[in-house]
Amino acid sequence: MAHGHKSDEKIVFVGDSRVRAKSSRMIPQDFSAYPGKSEVFIPNFLLKEWMVGVVVMVGVLTLVMSEAAPLGYPADPTNTQFIPMPDWYFLFMYQLLKYPYTSNHFVVMGTLAVPAILFGGLMMAPFLDTGKERRFYKRPIASSLMFLSLIACAYLTVTSWHHYELELKEKNIIPEHIKREEELHAAKGAGGEGGGTAKPGGAAQAAAIVAPDDPGAEIFKKATCVSCHGGELKGMPSSGIPALRGIGDKKDKAAIMNVIQKGQGNMSPQYDDNIKKGLTAADMDKLADWLSRQKKQ
Template identity: 40%
Template sequence: MHRGKGMKFVGDSRVHVDRKPNIPKDYSEYPGKTEAFWPNFLLKEWMVGAVFLIGYLCLTIAHPSPLEKLADPTDTGYTPLPDWYFLFLYQLLKYSYASGPYNTIGAFVIPGLAFGGLLLAPFLDRGPERKPSKRIIPTGLMLCGLAATVYLTWEAAAHHDWKKQHEQGKIQNFATLDQADPGYKLLQKNTCVTCHGDNLQGGPAAPALQNANLKSDEVAKIAREGKGGKMPPGVFKGTDAELKTLSEYVEKVSTKK
């Protein structure tokens, strides 16, 4: 009997002969030009993302977010400051062509064009070259955008009053005052608590008197003569004895730890 005699080979056209779903295509004929998306390229992306994620996690552990005092929507003197990755937009709004009547340009138009161009870059630049030196226009635009971001961030950080920022956000513990104290009753009688707060913690129209390190003679002078435009003269209308009691009480409260 001859080998293979009586055997028949049958092919099914519905099944592809070269179908290999778990084996990436051979890109050896295009060295350095392209590669399989799965798993070659995607694995590299995941590895880079994992390195950056671990780096950010280490930064958050080493430098936790600073806490500030409770937000006061009535405090018109508070100067907000965004996080470092938005400082370049914060600095952009300081220039005349992007603030005031042109605030819409600085807040929406310029950032919208920049981020819109970045989003549409893969669709606008469809050339086959991958080397940056051969993609002059997109590479130049990306470098200009990066330089502008770095410059604006540096300008915002260099010209910001960090000392004032720290003081205005500093957490202060205010004690609850005894409202039965004669000195406190004089504060209520002369409407001092209306502006300085029930516990002299300050408000939108007046500073805090707690932890202010005020002297009694200084308090008495301000109560009689006023101070600046917010504290008019003649607010206190009591006797000299009452003024002495009130000023000594404020001195005790302002220096109490």
């Protein structure tokens, strides 16, 4: 190794960092013996697939960001009017589990056996179909299974959604995310701020309790009404249980007593249950009178 500028000093190379020139060029492989195949899988074909995947992912992200996700009310385990539904890409499995041969005593068949056969067959497809032909109409067995699977998934998905719409119509239920959006627009139209979350119950919750010290208020706390409508008379609108604040603007004493005696909607008659609980006919009359006085001030 040289340490100075003398021309006669011996130079010793410790290592050679120069890039050596290749003696031969990379020649593409000959795929003429394989119809339809014209390039190597790695890196040529894999790079093209990756680029297509990136474009599709960007498109999906654009759709996701273009519109906010629909949101319902906070989870309420007491809400019997809520119909749970999976995401659209699981609707076919959801519908499959409704059939007799995949539910009840055969639930293991629907939850384990059928998915295992489907996904197992998908994973084994490259090993079972080893033909060199790539055109789908030249591969009848594989193509038939593919089309059969696609048609089955599409049919089960459409059927599941159709049954969901029929159930909503029969039970007269509005999906929570639609109801919440309508309440938000109503709040904006009424001059609200519109920037927050719409609360179920709206104007009824804003009304104050009238005569909270009245004997009827104490009777209400002992009656069966309190278990659903709550001690604050706010109810659970998300579960279809209306608030009783402001109920006097909609019903008079006789109408309220009629609801207590005969029930209304999903509410069963409560008069006899309250009598069995220890309340008297006079107490029920005071309760109906107190509720009829719950008006907006």
